[in-house]
Amino acid sequence: MARKCIIAGNWKMNLDPDQGFELIEGIKAGFKPKANLEVVVIPPMPLVALAAHWVTDSTLSLGAQTSSSFRDGAHTGDTSPELLRILGCRYALSGHSERRGDHHESDAQVAAQAKAQVEAGLKTIVCCGESLQEREAGVHINKIKNQIGIIYDTLPPEYWGEVSIAYEPIWAIGTGKTASPVQAQEIHKMIRDHIESKAGAQVARSTAILYGGSVKGSNAKELLGQPDIDGALVGGASLKADDFSQIIQAYEVS
Ligand code: PEP
16 A cells, blocks of 8 residues: 655644635645645644644644654643643654754753654654764764664554654755755665665555655655655745645645
């Protein structure tokens, strides 16, 4: 069976309630559901509860940009994954490069977060990817393998089906530079092979591996057409309904 395609829009720390509502209305207006496609909107944390209402009469799914690695308790300022699920989230990101960079989240912390998310009933999209310096130094493959491997070492096997991966080369995030479809496919294949070595062929075959890094309407079709690219994690181009809809439509025609 074909793997699911996930197109997820990460709004980051952008948009106010009116703009968020308008964006979701715009996406819904142009959206024709397709059997194997899931579209996820990922607003900033304070908008999650509102967005849960905005998506209710649609097939759009809701996600969160991060969560605590604890279920609840004395963790001031953190967000419980359990609460996110109760509010209506189906997904949460873990280990976005901006969280790893701005908040020094280590591979082990990202894995703990992913574990808390799946234990709370969320699906986790684990982000990985290298900086330009790491790519140029030739250490990117090992870095990505470590970022992915620890997830399967940390999560019990019954949760492996709740994991998707987003390969996001840091040098392509918000820069307008995209990994070429060939470059992206090469890394996605390597990630799938690594998942196979950690979790077996069935898990590797069924895990969605998304690409992220300056995806837009004009490059989405070719990227999504690669055999191991199963969707897109979109930042900048997810903030306008027309731009995001073009990416969604690129899947429909590929
Ligand atoms: C992201 O931050 O996940 C991302 C891919 O951003 P952009 O699409 O703007 O490069």
